[in-house]
Amino acid sequence: MKKPTLSRRRVLAGAAGILIGEPIGASPAATLDWRSVPPAEAGFADNLEALLDKAIAEKRIWNLHGIVVVRNGRLALERYFDGEDDARGKPLGMVSFKPDTLHDLRSASKSVVGLLYGIALAAGKVPPPEQPLAQSFPEYADLFADPARGRWTVHHVLSMTMGTDWDELSVPYTDPANSEIAMDRAPDRYRYVLERPIVMEPGKRWVYCGGATALLGRIIAKGTGKSLHDYAREVLFDPLGMGPTDWFVGRDGELIAASGIRMLPRDLARIGQLLLRGGALDDRVVVPPEWIARCTSSVVPIDEVREYGYHWYLGRIGFETPTAPRWNRSRLERYWSAAGNGGQRLIIFPGLDLLVVTMFGNYDKPDQPVPPARVMREVVLPAAL
Numbered sequence: 001m002k003k004p005t006l007s008r009r010r011v012l013a014g015a016a017g018i019l020i021g022e023p024i025g026a027s028p029a030a031t032l033d034w035r036s037v038p039p040a041e042a043g044f045a046d047n048l049e050a051l052l053d054k055a056i057a058e059k060r061i062w063n064l065h066g067i068v069v070v071r072n073g074r075l076a077l078e079r080y081f082d083g084e085d086d087a088r089g090k091p092l093g094m095v096s097f098k099p100d101t102l103h104d105l106r107s108a109s110k111s112v113v114g115l116l117y118g119i120a121l122a123a124g125k126v127p128p129p130e131q132p133l134a135q136s137f138p139e140y141a142d143l144f145a146d147p148a149r150g151r152w153t154v155h156h157v158l159s160m161t162m163g164t165d166w167d168e169l170s171v172p173y174t175d176p177a178n179s180e181i182a183m184d185r186a187p188d189r190y191r192y193v194l195e196r197p198i199v200m201e202p203g204k205r206w207v208y209c210g211g212a213t214a215l216l217g218r219i220i221a222k223g224t225g226k227s228l229h230d231y232a233r234e235v236l237f238d239p240l241g242m243g244p245t246d247w248f249v250g251r252d253g254e255l256i257a258a259s260g261i262r263m264l265p266r267d268l269a270r271i272g273q274l275l276l277r278g279g280a281l282d283d284r285v286v287v288p289p290e291w292i293a294r295c296t297s298s299v300v301p302i303d304e305v306r307e308y309g310y311h312w313y314l315g316r317i318g319f320e321t322p323t324a325p326r327w328n329r330s331r332l333e334r335y336w337s338a339a340g341n342g343g344q345r346l347i348i349f350p351g352l353d354l355l356v357v358t359m360f361g362n363y364d365k366p367d368q369p370v371p372p373a374r375v376m377r378e379v380v381l382p383a384a385l
Contacts, residue, residue, distance in 0.1 A: 034075035034273075039383065042076035043352075044069075048383040049077060055378050061371045063343070065097045066265040068357040069380060070273060078266070083361045087262065088248050102246060102262040103359045106340030109261040110213045111295075112232065112271065114158065114311025117216055118291030119235045125223035129155035129310075136219045140194050148198045154219070156202045157212045158310040159299040164196035166209045172364055173341065180210035180258060184250050189214055206300040206308050210258030213311065217257030228255045239286050240274060242267040259340065265357050268338075272348050272355035275336065296336045313337045319381035333381065345372045356380050 039048040048069070055061045065085065069077035080097040088104055095101065105112070120126040127136060133152040134144035144150050156162045171178040176185065179196075186192035193211030217228045224231045229247040237245055245267070248260035274280075275296075279287035291310075298307040298314055306315040316332045338346040343360025358375055362368040 034070055034073060036075045036078065039076045042071040042074040043354075043385055044071065044076055045383040045385060048379070049079075051379045051383055052077070052079065052375075055374060060374050060378060063361040064371065064375075065095070065103060065359040065361055066101075066357075067359075067375065068265050068269045069354075070269055070356075071352065071354045071384070073273065073353075080265075085361050086363065087246075088256075088260065097359075099266060100243065100264065102244065103265060104259075104340070104342070104344065105261040105263055105268065105338075106259045106342060106344050106363075107210070108268070108338040108340035108344045108346060109257065109259050110210070110311050111338030111346070112236070112261060113213050113216050113220070113228070113257050114295055115271070115287050115291070116220055116228070116232055116236060117158065117310075118287055118295065120220050120223055120231070121291065122288045123235075126219050127154055127223075129153065129158055133157060133215070136222070137190065137194065137215075140191060143191070143194050146198075148202075149194065152202055155299075157215050159203075159308060160206050160209045160212045160311075161203045161300055162207070162209065162212060163198050163200040163202040163204065164193075164207070164209070164211075165199045166196055166207055166211060168208050168210060174364055183211050183214065184256065187252070189250065189252060189254060190218055203300075206302050213258040214254075214256075216311075217255060221255075228257060236271075236286060237267075239281060239284065240267070240270045242270060265359050268346050269355060269357045272346050272357065275348055276350060276353060276355060309336075313339060317376060317381070319377050331381075341368070343368050343372045345375075347372075347376060352384055354380075354384060 040046055052067070056064065063083055064081055065083050066080045067077065068075070078099070080099065080101070082094060082096045085092045085095045117126060121128065131154055132150070133154055133156070134150055136154070137144070152162060166179045168178055168180050173181060176182060183189045183192045193214055196211070220231060221228050233245070243264050246262035248256045250256050274286055275292055278289040279285055279292045295310040295312045296314060297309050299309055301307050306313055308314065314336055316334050318332050333349050334351055336348045336350070342363035343358060345358045346355065348355045356376065358372045360368070360371055362371065
């Protein structure tokens with residue numbers, strides 16, 4: 001009799017993290033197991049780890065839970081630390097993080113959902129970006145009777161340019177007035193998103209909106225006939241040989257698409273490596289390369305230094321290379337990134353064949369963007385030869 005494999009999927013309900021299901025599934029062998037090498041063999045200066053230790057000792061970086069650095073397909077740095085953590089609001093106390101410790105992605109989940117949309121699109125299970133959004137939500141015909149909403153397309157959802165009154169950035173996630181928290185508490189999260197007042201012309205301006213990701217998740221679930229997590233395991237997580245993942249469920253029983261994934265740091269790096277390789281794993285296309293190109297092409301500016309594609313951030317980061325001639329020390333490097341509350345980051349530098357994953361515990365802190373930015377500017381990039 002065949003011995004059952006260990007579970008590779010869990011679904012968590014609500015911020016309290018109640019386990020509601022743990023089905024048994026196949027465990028395909030990982031094919032992206034990087035060989036850990038000295039930094040110099042991956043294209044770094046020998047002092048990569050020393051720069052990290054220095055930044056931590058000088059409190060330039062704080063509450064770091066884990067970091068994974070991969071260059072040229074080789075694991076150059078992987079470190080884990082002890083720190084206070086929580087699972088989407090449920091306190092976990094002091095955690096001794098290790099390679100097999102799950103961690104919240106928070107809003108980095110959005111970028112994963114963006115990739116899932118592209119996979120489902122290639123399979124003919126979801127509509128193209130140009131299709132009117134109303135066709136995906138016939139149950140809300142009363143809302144789409146408004147001509148302004150009738151102009152929405154899936155593109156506006158993918159690019160967060162719906163033009164609605166939505167505020168997640170100036171109101172903390174601890175405040176029920178925060179738009180994502182209000183959505184999670186609404187009797188019907190999708191109606192809540194779709195009925196927000198339209199305050200600007202769709203397509204003209206980026207407004208950070210977890211509600212847009214909720215709509216994408218709903219379209220994917222409708223089109224595939226599967227829960228978002230089940231579909232993710234089937235078409236993305238399992239093909240990459242990823243370990244266990246959790247996905248929080250809201251009070252209404254709906255998966256929290258915008259910020260609900262828990263994942264191993266190394267597995268988030270697997271997703272980054274997939275993007276660097278154009279969406280292919282060995283000879284199999286996991287994410288269509290044309291979709292990766294679309295996700296990582298600018299649709300709308302965010303500010304003076306960042307742009308937004310289809311649920312992925314784009315930008316350039318400046319840094320100094322001490323080993324370069326003085327006249328050429330300052331560099332700007334293009335990146336793609338997924339980002340989440342507290343300092344969760346997947347940052348991909350296609351020109352350097354480099355990716356960096358950071359997991360931090362600085363949830364809801366006003367200075368939370370500072371430590372991951374310093375990891376890039378003061379540790380990783382200065383050591384990149």
